Amino acid sequence: MMSKRIVSIGRYLGGKVRLARQILPYLQQKCSLYSEPMAGLYTLGLNLYHAPLRCGFELNLRTHNLLVQIRDNAADLIAAINASPRDPLTLDLCWLQADDPLEDARRYYWVSMATYNGGGTRWNSGVTKGRSRKCLRHRADHLWAVRDRLQGVDLFLGDGLEHIPALDTLGTLHYFDPTYHNSVRGAKDKRHADPQASLTRNQYAFETDQDRLLAVVSRMRGAVVVSGYPNLYYADALEGWKTVDIKALDASRQPRTERLWLNPQAWARLPQFQLELLQCCN
Numbered sequence: 283m284m285s286k287r288i289v290s291i292g293r294y295l296g297g298k299v300r301l302a303r304q305i306l307p308y309l310q311q312k313c314s315l316y317s318e319p320m321a322g323l324y325t326l327g328l329n330l331y332h333a334p335l336r337c338g339f340e341l342n343l344r345t346h347n348l349l350v351q352i353r354d355n356a357a358d359l360i361a362a363i364n365a366s367p368r369d370p371l372t373l374d375l376c377w378l379q380a381d382d383p384l385e386d387a388r389r390y391y392w393v394s395m396a397t398y399n400g401g402g403t404r405w406n407s408g409v410t411k412g413r414s415r416k417c418l419r420h421r422a423d424h425l426w427a428v429r430d431r432l433q434g435v436d437l438f439l440g441d442g443l444e445h446i447p448a449l450d451t452l453g454t455l456h457y458f459d460p461t462y463h464n465s466v467r468g469a470k471d472k473r474h475a476d477p478q479a480s481l482t483r484n485q486y487a488f489e490t491d492q493d494r495l496l497a498v499v500s501r502m503r504g505a506v507v508v509s510g511y512p513n514l515y516y517a518d519a520l521e522g523w524k525t526v527d528i529k530a531l532d533a534s535r536q537p538r539t540e541r542l543w544l545n546p547q548a549w550a551r552l553p554q555f556q557l558e559l560l561q562c563c564n
């Protein structure tokens with residue numbers, strides 16, 4: 283079901299590339315539809331191709347477009363990325379959105395490659411010498427594997443919290459990877475107070491409406507797995523769910539605990555041998 287190598291597009295705010303190997307065992311269960319209502323770069327979905335149907339929702343137009351271009355237009359996109367100039371000024375200009383979807387995907391890919399991550403887990407627009415050096419020899423040929431894994435995936439531009447209840451059945455499996463609850467961020471972080479303003483500060487991620495998230499996940503009939511940092515709001519709203527803690531490093535390379543919340547349906551569906559293995563390893 284899962285290959286040894288994690289297939290991913292690359293760096294992304296809140297992206298799960300480093301944690302994928304530890305999260306995937308909790309998502310390896312039979313389902314009629316696998317959904318990621320907050321897709322980002324769809325890292326987990328790329329590595330779960332057992333589901334007969336897969337879908338993802340994303341509010342950020344540029345993120346959604348990058349996924350669609352990789353799925354539908356990989357040859358042109360990979361060629362354009364590989365032929366791109368890599369000087370810091372050109373890389374910085376990639377923040378500007380392009381009208382042409384292919385050109386915008388090329389630019390947005392370089393945004394994620396070139397910009398640095400720090401200062402309260404924000405992505406900033408600056409291109410450091412270190413990151414631009416890393417870009418010099420970078421090629422995007424790994425996107426061929428991503429293209430293959432995206433075939434047949436329905437990628438929707440829109441609010442996953444609004445649309446996912448209509449797709450929910452007893453047989454579905456939903457992996458919610460929202461932006462972090464503000465209570466686990468630094469005291470000065472005001473992203474949640476004005477989500478639109480935070481986007482103009484060159485952040486990728488649309489803020490998740492946490493109250494709506496908790497209301498939606500609590501009503502799902504299918505299996506649900508939610509990712510986040512431990513916090514009192516989730517503990518209260520998701521009482522009775524199983525939790526699994528994963529040791530991780532945050533964007534500033536500080537040790538953090540990433541927690542998964544599994545509703546009773548998700549926990550019950552994990553094969554017994556897998557549960558025993560997971561319990562002895564965690």
Ligand SMILES: C[S@@+](CC[C@H](N)C(=O)[O-])C[C@H]1O[C@@H](n2cnc3c(N)ncnc32)[C@H](O)[C@@H]1O
Nearest residue numbers: 296297298320322323325340341441442487488
């Ligand atoms: C933590 S990131 C997901 C990262 C992803 N798992 C990966 O590995 O790349 C959360 C994403 O959800 C998006 N988002 C937040 N709220 C959303 C909503 N209600 N509907 C759809 N997308 C949403 C953000 O724009 C962001 O791209």
